[in-house]
Amino acid sequence: MSDTADRAFVRQELIPERAAPVKTTGVIGFLRTRLFNSPTNILLTVAGALLLWFIVVPSLRFLLADAVWHGTDRNACLAENAGQAVGACWPYVRAKFSQFIYGFYPEPERWRVNLTFILAALLLLPLLIPRLPAKGLNAGLFFIAFPVVAFFLLHGGGLSGFGIGWTASILSGFADSIGEAGRQLASVGEATAVIGPLLALLGELIEFIATALAVLISPLIWLRDFIQASRHALWSDFAATAAIVSILAFWLGGGVRAGWRALIMSLASFAGIGLVIAVMGLDHGGLPVVDTRLWGGLLVTLVVSVTGIVASMPVGIVLALGRRSTIPLIRIFSVAFIEFWRGVPLITVLFFATYMLPLFVPSNFTIDGLVRVLIGIALFAGAYNAEVIRGGLQAIPRGQSEAASALGLSWWKTTALIVMPQALRHVIPGLVNSFIALFKDTSLVSIVALFDLLGQLRASFADPAWATPTTLFTGFAFTGMIYFAFCFGMSRYSLFVEHRLNAHRH
Numbered sequence: 001m002s003d004t005a006d007r008a009f010v011r012q013e014l015i016p017e018r019a020a021p022v023k024t025t026g027v028i029g030f031l032r033t034r035l036f037n038s039p040t041n042i043l044l045t046v047a048g049a050l051l052l053w054f055i056v057v058p059s060l061r062f063l064l065a066d067a068v069w070h071g072t073d074r075n076a077c078l079a080e081n082a083g084q085a086v087g088a089c090w091p092y093v094r095a096k097f098s099q100f101i102y103g104f105y106p107e108p109e110r111w112r113v114n115l116t117f118i119l120a121a122l123l124l125l126p127l128l129i130p131r132l133p134a135k136g137l138n139a140g141l142f143f144i145a146f147p148v149v150a151f152f153l154l155h156g157g158g159l160s161g162f163g164i165g166w167t168a169s170i171l172s173g174f175a176d177s178i179g180e181a182g183r184q185l186a187s188v189g190e191a192t193a194v195i196g197p198l199l200a201l202l203g204e205l206i207e208f209i210a211t212a213l214a215v216l217i218s219p220l221i222w223l224r225d226f227i228q229a230s231r232h233a234l235w236s237d238f239a240a241t242a243a244i245v246s247i248l249a250f251w252l253g254g255g256v257r258a259g260w261r262a263l264i265m266s267l268a269s270f271a272g273i274g275l276v277i278a279v280m281g282l283d284h285g286g287l288p289v290v291d292t293r294l295w296g297g298l299l300v301t302l303v304v305s306v307t308g309i310v311a312s313m314p315v316g317i318v319l320a321l322g323r324r325s326t327i328p329l330i331r332i333f334s335v336a337f338i339e340f341w342r343g344v345p346l347i348t349v350l351f352f353a354t355y356m357l358p359l360f361v362p363s364n365f366t367i368d369g370l371v372r373v374l375i376g377i378a379l380f381a382g383a384y385n386a387e388v389i390r391g392g393l394q395a396i397p398r399g400q401s402e403a404a405s406a407l408g409l410s411w412w413k414t415t416a417l418i419v420m421p422q423a424l425r426h427v428i429p430g431l432v433n434s435f436i437a438l439f440k441d442t443s444l445v446s447i448v449a450l451f452d453l454l455g456q457l458r459a460s461f462a463d464p465a466w467a468t469p470t471t472l473f474t475g476f477a478f479t480g481m482i483y484f485a486f487c488f489g490m491s492r493y494s495l496f497v498e499h500r501l502n503a504h505r506h
Contacts, residue, residue: 062087062470063477077468088474092466099456100479103296109288112153113299119146120306128493130500143310149276154295154303158286159234159277161224163241168217168224175213182206234283242270292370296451298482303370304452305439308377312438313431315382320389321415334386341383346444349376354448373445381438388430392423425501432494436487453479 035045066087068077075081077089093100102110123142126132161169186203223240230236246266253262277283295303322334341349353376358367367375396419404414424431446455457475460466 062473064088074464074466074468074471077466077470079469086468086470088477089466089468089470090474092460092468092471092474093478095466096456096460096463096475099297099460100453101298103299103451103456104294105296105299106290106294109156109290112156112287112290116150116153119149145272145276147307149280152280152282152286154290154299155292156287156289158282158284161228162234162237163245164220164227165224165233165237168220171217172214172221175210175217178213179207179210182208182210232283234277238270238274238277242267246270292368293449295370297456298453300370300445300450300452300455301439301442304374304377304442304445304450307374308381308438308442309435311374311378312381312385312434315378316385316389317420319382319386320393323386323390324393338383338386341380342387346377346380346441347447349380350444350448352376369448370450373448373450377438377442381434384434385431388427388434389423391430392425392427393419395426396422428494428498428501432490436490439486439490440483453482 034041036042064087066085067090068086068088069090071077071089071091074089074092076091077086079086098107098110102113105113120142123138123146126138127135127142132138182203182205184203185206186200224237227233227236227240246263249266250259250263253259280286319334319338322330323338325331325334350373353372354369357372357375400418400422401414404418409417442452443454445452446458451459457479460475461472
């Protein structure tokens with residue numbers, strides 16, 4: 001009975017073979033799992049393919065297949081002369097290429113622009129490659145030394161003074177402007193019946209502050225005048241400034257016990273600055289001056305965008321920390337600053353910086369038009385970066401700072417070494433998004449008579465030698481590719497940084 005029961009459960013035939021698994025790798029697997037795995041995705045795939053067909057194919061035909069590649073004037077890009085439908089007019093881009101890059105920068109001096117671009121690339125690329133050493137020295141050269149060298153390369157001119165001379169001139173002009181404001185306020189008070197005495201008293205108080213400031217800076221002004229009377233005024237000012245700054249660095253660094261490192265670094269920095277002054281001939285007039293009104297094209301776009309990006313970061317960090325401060329005055333000022341700059345459009349900021357900023361500086365102190373725009377853009381972008389960084393600060397648990405306090409770290413060390421690095425790592429996408437938007441918004445500077453890349457493009461359309469039906473589209477296609485290359489590069493590098501900083505989490 002037992003043997004019969006056991007034989008009843010013995011299978012007499014083979015199990016049928018299973019169907020082969022659906023392929024999920026390779027091109028076929030990608031099509032099956034990503035593009036045609038559901039009716040909705042099939043519909044979207046077909047719609048996307050049609051959209052690409054009606055956009056990409058005509059664009060490629062315009063830019064490559066039907067394009068004109070050789071010619072000396074507009075006749076080469078006319079359909080009646082070419083005998084066919086004409087696409088992009090690339091001879092126009094070739095003829096205006098120098099204008100797109102340099103603007104109206106004098107042709108004999110364009111080597112200075114090329115040298116500036118080369119120096120920027122040589123200093124920036126090592127910063128972007130994580131494995132290369134000496135990041136601190138490289139960062140110091142790029143963020144501190146390079147802007148000064150680039151300014152004298154692009155603008156030209158020499159040095160009429162150094163630290164002491166500039167500081168004394170700025171402070172004396174500031175004191176004079178305060179005194180003039182006090183005198184004007186007092187005169188208005190004398191002519192006002194209701195609140196006249198109060199305005200007059202306020203004006204006298206401001207004038208007294210200006211007089212006290214003038215007395216305080218009188219030794220510095222005397223030292224400036226004494227240095228300027230010497231035979232080598234610039235080098236005397238340079239030596240005096242180096243001595244004062246080095247002594248302060250030695251004293252603040254710990255004096256005889258621990259200040260020698262700071263002293264050596266200060267002396268080495270001033271030695272490098274002196275070498276640059278001597279090599280570039282800044283003590284003898286330097287290079288020929290090229291006014292910023294002659295700058296244009298990609299040069300202005302890069303100067304405005306790079307300066308705005310670099311200068312807005314410290315502004316944003318300071319404002320973000322100020323908005324989270326426990327001191328009411330700092331917090332209120334930071335909130336008011338951020339909301340004011342975020343509440344006005346960039347065009348208004350550019351107009352304000354160009355036409356109203358000179359009213360807030362001393363009368364004997366002039367600011368170049370490009371510098372005004374750079375200041376306005378840096379403050380505008382800094383307000384937006386502040387909110388992005390504040391979001392990263394709020395993402396850091398309170399236990400981080402509490403643990404640092406338990407270890408005896410000060411607020412400055414806790415913020416610089418623990419909180420801020422983690423916060424910036426969290427907000428890399430938001431910051432890069434702001435940088436890309438700022439790079440594209442530089443086209444607005446043409447409103448205040450600065451011809452960036454798009455400004456030079458629009459100016460080139462006025463040339464009748466290249467007036468064709470396709471010139472407009474060719475120019476915008478060319479500049480669009482330049483903007484896309486820079487923006488896409490920033491986007492890709494930000495993804496690389498994100499993956500590298502978050503590698504320990506996977």
